[in-house]
Amino acid sequence: MKVLQYISIVVLTVVIFSACKKDEQIAPVPGMAKIEFNHVVGASDLTFNSVVYTNSSAETFTISKLRYYVSNIQFTKDDNTVFVEPESYHLIDAKDENTDELTISNVPDGNYTSITFMIGVDSTRNVSGAQTGALDPLNDMFWDWNSGYIFFKMEGDCDQAGSFIYHVGGYSGKYAAQRMVTVLFNGNKLTVAEGKIPQLLLHVDVASFFSTPNTISIVDLTNSGSAGATSSMLADQYAGMFAFDKIQN
Amino acid sequence: MKRNLFPLFIFSLVFFVSCKKDPAIPVDQTIEVEQPSYFPSPVYTFDNNTFTQDGFELGRMLFYDPVLSLDSTVSCATCHQQFAAFSNFDHPTSHGINSLFGKRNTPALYNLIWKTNFMWDGGVNNLEIQPINPITNPIEMGETLENVLMKLNRQKKYIDKVKLAFGVDSIDSQKLLKSLAQFMGAMSSNNTRYDDYLQGKPDAFNSSELSGLNIFKEKCASCHAEPLLTNNGFVNNGLDSIFSDSGRQKITQLAEDAGKFKIPSLRNIAVTLPYMHDGRFNTLEEVVDHYSNGIVSSTTVDSTLPIGGFQFSVQQKTDLIIFLNTLTDDDFLHDARFSDPAFQ
Structure with a gap:
């Protein structure tokens, strides 16, 4: 009888320990990385409303709003493997410090050499009905009358033209306004490892929006409010706003 | 004794049956989404919105x-x-x-x-x-x-x-x-005499209705496609030569879509007056007259519509309207499950 008791205790102990071990193995190592979007106008930090900037058309302007969707984020490693963030939808509001830094979780350990993301929202989520989180229509980044997300909003005032409003979207067809952006880390590596939260800093340059690839004159274009040719052209402008700044491992 | 109870039994039975019919008794509100076998697959599937x-x-x-x-x-x-x-x-x-x-x-x-x-x-x-x-x-x-x-x-x-x-x-x-x-x-x-016809019920339509259906199939059904009675497309159906409302063009920004509007289903058409995107026609007679004699030319008018209209005979117009009146689903119009819950 006693032997049987001993055996029971031993078996029970083994079961408990092995169960513990398994749990530890299953739990993922939560590799993390941060991406910070620093909004600038040329060499200056972007300050809303009060600071007057000059664009490549020699127009003077202030910025009152800058919001955009960053989605489908991917990191590429030095061995060319790719990490794709699941459910990757983020609304960046340049005015809101809580949104201009993203924390990406469950990133596998390794040295990453570039990031790729979409400015805008993929067509699937544009046609899939009521969404929540970053894609909630409450976020004021949605066209209801011609349904689809507004990918990018920039608003401001121009001394030569008055107020300007650039709302850009359009998820399908020849005027689709999503743009894939890849930023290389210029030989630097973002090192994801246990106990570390490396940080990628990107510059988002309003001056570039007005100059590259097309020169945008606010006098000539004060308003974009729907999907179409103008939206698609402005999408080419925002595709070039994102540049590598530095990495803090 | 047994014989004396029999009238009471009958009375009870009558009482129960009449009770059942009494509208004050709540009707069964249980709902499921009806999808007739002869309808195509739905576009909206409830896959991401479990129906309860x-x-x-x-x-x-x-x-x-x-x-x-x-x-x-x-x-x-x-x-x-x-x-x-x-x-x-x-x-x-x-x-x-x-x-x-x-x-x-x-x-x-x-x-x-x-x-x-x-x-x-x-x-x-x-x-x-x-x-x-x-x-x-x-x-x-x-x-x-x-x-x-x-x-x-x-x-x-x-x-x-x-x-x-x-x-x-x-x-x-x-x-x-x-x-x-x-x-x-x-x-x-989907509970109309037209649906009876689609399901092959004998004598669902009389000769006038059949005649109307045949005209409909020949002249209307390319846009108002059976059995939903719309192909979900957009056309300019020849209402105006100059468009006060650019319609589909507002969405696509394409010149070829100017003056085009959604092709509506014609189910329940007899009760959805007035008609057209701006409600300009008050009766089915006016609508049929438009397709018979009123189609006007414009940059985007649909190529299947003859300018000036189909030139229907009086009999054809009558039969067409008689057919359109078979498309009313009275059960749907009075289905308590879709009515104001405050009155139940």
Whole structure:
């Protein structure tokens, strides 16, 4: 009888320990990385409303709003493997410090050499009905009358033209306004490892929006409010706003 | 003794039967989404919006509640009346808040899960998204989603219902829109004499109706495709030579879409007057006259429509209208499950 008791205790102990071990193995190592979007106008930090900037058309302007969707984020490693963030939808509001830094979780350990993301929202989520989180229509980044997300909003005032409003979207067809952006880390590596939260800093340059690839004159274009040719052209402008700044491992 | 009880038994039976028919007794409110076998596969599948009785009922409460409007004067049902197949009876355009009028005719609501897009210009791409438009349009309900949610979440009946429907403690925009999609998505209309005909029931149609159906198949069904009686496309049906409303072009920004509008289903057409995107025709006679003699030329008029019209004979017009009158689904127009829950 006693032997049987001993055996029971031993078996029970083994079961408990092995169960513990398994749990530890299953739990993922939560590799993390941060991406910070620093909004600038040329060499200056972007300050809303009060600071007057000059664009490549020699127009003077202030910025009152800058919001955009960053989605489908991917990191590429030095061995060319790719990490794709699941459910990757983020609304960046340049005015809101809580949104201009993203924390990406469950990133596998390794040295990453570039990031790729979409400015805008993929067509699937544009046609899939009521969404929540970053894609909630409450976020004021949605066209209801011609349904689809507004990918990018920039608003401001121009001394030569008055107020300007650039709302850009359009998820399908020849005027689709999503743009894939890849930023290389210029030989630097973002090192994801246990106990570390490396940080990628990107510059988002309003001056570039007005100059590259097309020169945008606010006098000539004060308003974009729907999907179409103008939206698609402005999408080419925002595709070039994102540049590598530095990495803090 | 036994013989004496027999009349009582009969009386009880009569009493019970009459009880059953008494309209004061609540009717069965159980709902499921009807999908007739001869309909195509639906566009909206409920895959991401599990259909439940409570979800449907939450949507029904919302549909009939004027709290969705800025000043609590306009509900969805104000302009979507059940007896008119959820169109706005006898209104070319509808009253919003502050007696403001829109510029397009209120569409009927039924068989919505088979539609590829919504609105006369097709601008809305998903059944769940549609309600944002009337709620936030300044000349319809004039509200914001934020305000609507705040007002709803103050009411116990909504808190209780969203708990039952979705297992959450408050209504967010997604639950608001998904429950409305459940209510509206369940509005299947398929119980007409035309459906009897489609299912091969003998003598479903008399000779006049059959004659009307044949004219319909020849002249109308390329756009009003059977059995839904729409192909979900957009055409310019020759109403105007110059467009006061550019229609589909507003959405696509393509010149070729100027003056084109959604092809509506013709189910329940006899009760959804007035007709066309601006409600310009009051009767089916006027509509048939337009296709017979009124088609005008323009840059985008549909190539299947002869300029000047089909030149129907008087008999053809009569038969066509007789056929159109077989498309009314009385059961749907009076289905208690789609009626105002406040009156039950």
